[in-house]
Amino acid sequence: xxxxxxxxxxxxxxSARKCLVMLWLIGSGALFLxxxxxxxxQKYGARVQDAWGWLLPTIMPTLSLMxxxxxxxxxxxxxxxxxxxxxxxxxxxxxxxxxxxAVISTVLVQPFVKGNPLxxxxxxxxxxxxxxxxVAAVLGVFFIKAERSANN
Amino acid sequence: MRNLHGxxxxxxxxxxFVMAIEGCTNRRELAPVLLKFPEFPWPPPEASASAVIPxxxxxxxxxxxxxxxxxxxxxxxxxxxxxxxxxxxAVPGGFALATRMEQIKASGExxxxxxxWILERQPxxxxxxxxxxxxxxxxxxxxxxxxxxxxxxHPFSQSDDSVTSSDATDWMxxxxxxxxxxxxxxxxxxxxxxxxxxxxxxxxxxxAPELSNPSAITGRDHLMRAGIWGGLxx
Numbered sequence: 001x002x003x004x005x006x007x008x009x010x011x012x013x014x015s016a017r018k019c020l021v022m023l024w025l026i027g028s029g030a031l032f033l034x035x036x037x038x039x040x041x042q043k044y045g046a047r048v049q050d051a052w053g054w055l056l057p058t059i060m061p062t063l064s065l066m067x068x069x070x071x072x073x074x075x076x077x078x079x080x081x082x083x084x085x086x087x088x089x090x091x092x093x094x095x096x097x098x099x100x101x102a103v104i105s106t107v108l109v110q111p112f113v114k115g116n117p118l119x120x121x122x123x124x125x126x127x128x129x130x131x132x133x134x135v136a137a138v139l140g141v142f143f144i145k146a147e148r149s150a151n152n
Numbered sequence: 153m154r155n156l157h158g159x160x161x162x163x164x165x166x167x168x169f170v171m172a173i174e175g176c177t178n179r180r181e182l183a184p185v186l187l188k189f190p191e192f193p194w195p196p197p198e199a200s201a202s203a204v205i206p207x208x209x210x211x212x213x214x215x216x217x218x219x220x221x222x223x224x225x226x227x228x229x230x231x232x233x234x235x236x237x238x239x240x241x242a243v244p245g246g247f248a249l250a251t252r253m254e255q256i257k258a259s260g261e262x263x264x265x266x267x268x269w270i271l272e273r274q275p276x277x278x279x280x281x282x283x284x285x286x287x288x289x290x291x292x293x294x295x296x297x298x299x300x301x302x303x304x305x306h307p308f309s310q311s312d313d314s315v316t317s318s319d320a321t322d323w324m325x326x327x328x329x330x331x332x333x334x335x336x337x338x339x340x341x342x343x344x345x346x347x348x349x350x351x352x353x354x355x356x357x358x359x360a361p362e363l364s365n366p367s368a369i370t371g372r373d374h375l376m377r378a379g380i381w382g383g384l385x386x
Contacts (some may be wrong), residue, residue, distance in 0.1 A: 034289075037289045038288070041290040042356050043290060043291050044291075045358060111276045114272065
């Protein structure tokens with residue numbers, strides 16, 4: 001029973017990693033697509049760099065970390081039996097989903113907000129900054145644990 | 153008894169003296185403070201368009217024309233077309249009248265009453281997919297206009313100085329609300345008045361409107377589509 005319980009508290013590291021990376025790629029892809037169309041539509045006019053200057057630091061550090069880990073692992077043989085803590089995985093997944101939802105919502109809510117959208121972006125760093133820190137911490141723990149599990 | 157009357161009389165005199173002094177002091181405080189007639193930048197900054205208003209539209213047919221007559225004609229034409237706020241400045245030999253910045257259509261007509269005087273980008277009030285997508289992906293451009301009427305017998309040209317939308321908005325605050333009496337009483341034979349149109353275009357949601365120079369339409373078209381030209385002709 002104890003063995004079964006322990007098994008159910010774990011998840012395949014490979015699947016968990018891919019799931020997280022897919023979530024980030026989809027979320028970031030949607031954001032990039034919106035920003036590209038907005039840039040072409042002159043939404044931000046001469047201040048298009050300011051808009052991208054908000055987006056890139058918002059998603060690129062975490063996305064780069066995850067893609068980097070995935071690519072580095074792709075080059076070496078991985079044991080298929082590597083397991084990750086299910087709780088840490090769902091925590092990372094939940095935080096990632098909440099963070100990406102908050103970022104996308106900030107962009108999508110623009111038409112209903114009075115004033116300059118860049119001011120909204122600047123203000124959003126109040127809640128996105130702490131959330132980004134939490135996401136990075138949880139993802140870091142997840143990937144380190146997954147790596148250790150694969151090496152043992 | 154006589155002593156008491158004397159004391160009462162003295163008290164009344166002292167009271168009257170004190171009240172008189174206080175009255176003088178208060179009058180001094182309440183005396184109208186003559187504001188300096190603020191000067192309009194001279195020569196005026198380059199405008200998007202201009203139009204010379206015919207003298208017969210401004211002259212007083214019954215007697216000698218004064219600046220006050222010209223002002224009355226201008227104000228009458230402006231108020232009949234919804235320009236209820238204005239600001240006056242001094243220019244060499246006369247005065248300048250600036251209207252409040254308004255939002256206009258590409259044709260030069262003022263925007264609908266609900267949006268005419270709103271300068272900021274307005275958020276969507278209700279969700280409609282097409283309007284939402286347009287607001288999300290495209291800039292909501294805007295056109296704005298300030299008209300400055302310059303009444304002076306002196307010919308003038310425009311300077312190279314470029315005016316920002318913020319400067320033009322501030323003209324409403326910086327000028328005085330009515331033509332000073334001493335200016336209005338001056339004679340203005342063969343009255344000359346030039347309307348300078350400052351048109352601003354906002355091309356994106358995050359940038360300030362910039363001066364359109366030259367305007368896509370002439371100064372006279374601006375005045376005609378604003379209804380002012382017709383108002384002056386009446």
